[in-house]
Amino acid sequence: MTTDAPASRAAHVTLKLATSLDGRIATASGESRWITGPQAREAVHRLRAEHDAVVIGVETALADDPELTVRLEGYAGPHPARVVLDSRQRLPAHSKLAATARVTPTYVVSSAPPQPGLVEKGVRVLEVRRMDNLDAVVAALAEQGQKRLFVEGGGRVAASFLRAGLVERLEWFRAPMVIGGEGRAAVADLALAALAAAPRFRRLDVRSVGDDLWERYERI
Template sequence: MAVTLKLATSLDGRIATAGGESRWITGAKAREAVHCLRAEHDAVLVGIETALADDPELTVRLPGYAGAQPARVVLDSRQRLPPDGKLARTAREIPTFVVATGEPDAALVAAGVRVLTVRAVGEDRPELKTVVESLAAEGLHRLFVEGGGQVAASFLRCGLVDRLEWFRAPILIGGEGRPGVGALAVAALAQAPHFRRTETREVGDDLWERYARG
């Protein structure tokens, strides 16, 4: 399984204001690049908090695009994904997975959502190595992780991120903003996840930095 983590942040690494405003930190050209990246992957993954806050489609929306849509994956231990939300409503058209730690919810299954049950760790969170293995067993080998901050940190802590696609907008939000990466429990610099920059390009007013695991 190849795992790519996408971050779209301010210069100081924030994905939203303290009040949760996040649309749009990056500009239209950066968002178009993200859609191109989605098209290169088998599945797009978010956490349940992102799914609840944004009610996203997680599809490739590019002019003239006629290729396959990536599967959508939501880390959702308690299966809080609304059956009437955009993801569940389109689950019969685009493969949609909820990764849970309990028995499948009947309403989600009835909507066409595939519920993958994995073992829990910590505060009833899906164990990510098992998640990756379960998705690979479904034929999903290129995973695009889109957030939010806690999900990003969880994948980084587990050493599962192979590539970073980082879009930085030329704004500053400050320390009260919501971080793009949550706590990593790094006590010494030697413990920090290391990446090497492979490319930098401008996309409109934003900067797109690409990294590979170092």
């Protein structure tokens, strides 16, 4: 399916970050499990359950082979769809996401025609002409009924949604540790020329979840 969908705010985008105190999501070697504790991870699963789809980049899919389901004791509700931003469709057909695509809806957003190996697994490929046009990506997902998006991707995905001005809510979990400048940043370069151009948010709540802090923000 190819779309030239116009810019759309029909979808609501929440960005989730789980970091050290200095905003790192992994060490320089890529070690990231687990920065935050079990209570914070449980809160993330509850947030997933409130959204239509969980969004990650293909690098996260390749590195972690995640399931992106709601794993809560006694939970019997629906699972969000899984969305992978994957311009060249590098998601392996044997990945957990592809292997369970007929059980839980799984989308790959790509700028290339659908790959038969993924389609045969039940993965729904949404073809967009420009992956850097996130308005079009969000609009294409909204057309599929995925209107409440929970972005859990890496630093580049987070930066892309922030640069596009699409992040309405920010759910930030901070662990009481410091990784240092060589660690991997939660948000990649935003290419800001001035502070006035920085995305700004209003804090809604701060609470403790185990040893971690959960900060909640909305866009100003």
